[in-house]
Amino acid sequence: MQNMNVKGDRLWESLMEMAKIGATKKGGCCRLALTDLDKEGRDLFSSWCNDAGCTIKVDKMGNIFARRAGTRDDLPPVMTGSHLDTQPTGGKYDGVFGVLAGLEVLRTLNDFDVKTEHPVEVAVWTNEEGSRFAPAMVASGVFAGVFDLEYGLSRADLDGKTMGEELKRIGYAGTEEVGGREIKAFFEAHIEQGPILEHEEKTIGVVMGAQGQRWYEITITGQEAHAGPTPMARRKDALVAASKIITEVNRIGMDNQPFACATVGLIQSSPNSRNTIPGEVFFTVDFRHPKDEILSKMDAELRAFAEKTAKDGGYEMKFEEIWYSPPVEFDTDCVNAVRKGSEIAGYSHMDIISGAGHDACYISRVAPTGMIFVPCENGISHNEEEEATPEDLAAGCNVLLHAIVERANIV
Ligand SMILES: [Zn+2]
Numbered sequence: 001m002q003n004m005n006v007k008g009d010r011l012w013e014s015l016m017e018m019a020k021i022g023a024t025k026k027g028g029c030c031r032l033a034l035t036d037l038d039k040e041g042r043d044l045f046s047s048w049c050n051d052a053g054c055t056i057k058v059d060k061m062g063n064i065f066a067r068r069a070g071t072r073d074d075l076p077p078v079m080t081g082s083h084l085d086t087q088p089t090g091g092k093y094d095g096v097f098g099v100l101a102g103l104e105v106l107r108t109l110n111d112f113d114v115k116t117e118h119p120v121e122v123a124v125w126t127n128e129e130g131s132r133f134a135p136a137m138v139a140s141g142v143f144a145g146v147f148d149l150e151y152g153l154s155r156a157d158l159d160g161k162t163m164g165e166e167l168k169r170i171g172y173a174g175t176e177e178v179g180g181r182e183i184k185a186f187f188e189a190h191i192e193q194g195p196i197l198e199h200e201e202k203t204i205g206v207v208m209g210a211q212g213q214r215w216y217e218i219t220i221t222g223q224e225a226h227a228g229p230t231p232m233a234r235r236k237d238a239l240v241a242a243s244k245i246i247t248e249v250n251r252i253g254m255d256n257q258p259f260a261c262a263t264v265g266l267i268q269s270s271p272n273s274r275n276t277i278p279g280e281v282f283f284t285v286d287f288r289h290p291k292d293e294i295l296s297k298m299d300a301e302l303r304a305f306a307e308k309t310a311k312d313g314g315y316e317m318k319f320e321e322i323w324y325s326p327p328v329e330f331d332t333d334c335v336n337a338v339r340k341g342s343e344i345a346g347y348s349h350m351d352i353i354s355g356a357g358h359d360a361c362y363i364s365r366v367a368p369t370g371m372i373f374v375p376c377e378n379g380i381s382h383n384e385e386e387e388a389t390p391e392d393l394a395a396g397c398n399v400l401l402h403a404i405v406e407r408a409n410i411v
Contacts, residue, residue: 004112005345006401008394011104015393018044018084018100019092028384029092030346033127034062034166040072041084042172045099045124052106053120060172061139062126062167068106070119071411076182077145077250078116078408079367080400082190082359085095087131091386093376093393099124101189101397105404116408119182125359126167130156140359143179144366152178171304183367188360189400190371191388192274195321195379196352203395204342205352205373208335210361211261212295212327216285218245218306224271224279228339239269239278248286248305252298259369260298260354261288290327290353328354328361334370334403341372341402347395372399 004176017260021040022031031037042064046056047067057065067077082098102122109120125143131135142152153164167173194199197205222236246264253262267283285302303319310317342349352373354361360371374396377387 004107004108004114004401006104006394006397007111011100011394012102012390013396014048014097014100015092018096022086024089024337024384026384028386029086029090030088031084031086031090031191032088032132033129034132034163034170034172036170038085039170039172039239042124045084048096048103049106049122050112051331052103057176058150059143059176059178060174061142061178062163062172062174063139063143063178064124064172066103066106066122068120069110070116072117073119076184077121078184079121079123080187080189080404081121081125082188083125083128085127085129085131087129087382088127089384091324091381091383093386093388094193094381095190097191097374097388097393097396098189101400102395104397105401108401110178114405115411116405117411118408125301126238126338127155127163127173128396129361133163135191137357137359137362138163139178140268140362144362145179146348146362146365149178170300176284179366183363185331185337186360186367186369187334187338187364187400187403188358188369189396190370190373191376191381192352192373192379193356193376193381196354197350197373197375198377198379199340200350201348202350203340203347203374203392204349204399206335206339206342206349207330207354207371207373208351209290209330210328210354210357211259211288211290211301212292213323213325214295214299214321215323216287217282217320218285218289219280219282219318220240220245222278222313225277225380227275227277230277231271234279236314238281238315239279241309241313242267242281242283244309245306246283249302252287252301256289256294256298259290260294261286261355263299288355292327295327328364330360330370331363332387333366334407337403338370338372338399340406341399343400343401344396347399370403372396372403
């Protein structure tokens with residue numbers, strides 16, 4: 001078991017073969033969910049799994065499950081997987097790595113003739129990116145009971161085509177019920193999509209969980225007036241009030257390091273004329289932190305500061321929290337299995353928090369879950385230039401192998 005290793009070359013070749021489907025001129029991929037290219041990618045994956053001796057089932061959301069039987073096939077499966085769909089100008093690894101690393105684990109178990117007590121399944125989650133059909137991670141969300149099936153199937157693209165129609169058209173409207181079955185453990189291997197592992201010179205990120213998020217929309221109303229005749233003391237400049245709050249947003253982020261993120265990414269000033277004092281300003285705030293207590297504290301500080309700023313300056317303010325997504329904490333046993341797997345295989349590793357959403361975040365609501373990150377060049381993702389080395393990808397795949405085997409019990 002200690003000596004069992006995946007074949008990094010075979011994993012790399014499969015990644016490059018998959019990357020031909022929807023290949024872009026700049027070396028990336030465009031394989032939007034439920035397009036003909038997505039069908040082609042799914043077909044290729046399924047044919048590889050057939051060759052590896054798996055049985056394949058597709059559920060009503062088009063999620064694919066390739067299953068390698070266990071010696072006790074009635075036991076719940078150990079599952080891994082990710083997504084095959086990409087952004088319009090996506091890369092070759094985001095999602096695809098997690099799916100093909102799962103396949104490589106199955107192939108390796110076959111190579112070494114390993115029998116596991118629990119079955120092992122590789123999942124392909126439909127429409128993770130949310131690029132063609134919003135929201136993101138909708139099909140793993142239905143699997144986890146976050147959304148109902150009807151909601152999932154009725155999501156429409158800009159042309160009004162629904163996921164349900166498009167699943168039928170490409171032949172992936174399966175018959176299996178979505179979710180509602182026990183999973184022993186779920187692991188997702190993924191490129192980091194950030195710069196931390198590369199910067200810290202670590203090969204494996206042991207993912208502890210994902211950041212919680214709070215999103216706000218704030219409108220400050222003051223008084224439009226002429227920029228010349230209106231004395232400074234008599235102004236109600238909405239942009240000045242907004243700028244104070246924006247500075248406070250940044251202060252809150254800085255004071256809650258190392259994990260807090262605080263961003264104002266959108267601002268609309270009205271009337272946006274150089275010689276009129278701004279009468280109304282709309283802006284957004286995006287707060288993220290992996291600990292709910294701290295996210296709540298950030299929320300309270302922002303509210304108190306914004307209210308005081310509005311009151312002191314005599315402004316009207318509309319302050320709305322438009323989205324709250326609680327932090328995700330992965331299962332201790334699964335996290336430990338990933339850490340132990342890194343140690344067995346002899347890779348440098350560090351604990352890390354995911355800054356992005358992943359299918360694993362939803363699956364963690366219905367199954368013990370862990371994630372494995374590997375570095376990507378300059379932390380760049382959702383970009384055709386996305387790069388990762390064959391060595392790092394093989395390392396992540398080996399850790400996945402160890403984690404799966406630990407949970408699935410070798411007989
Ligand atoms: Zn992804």
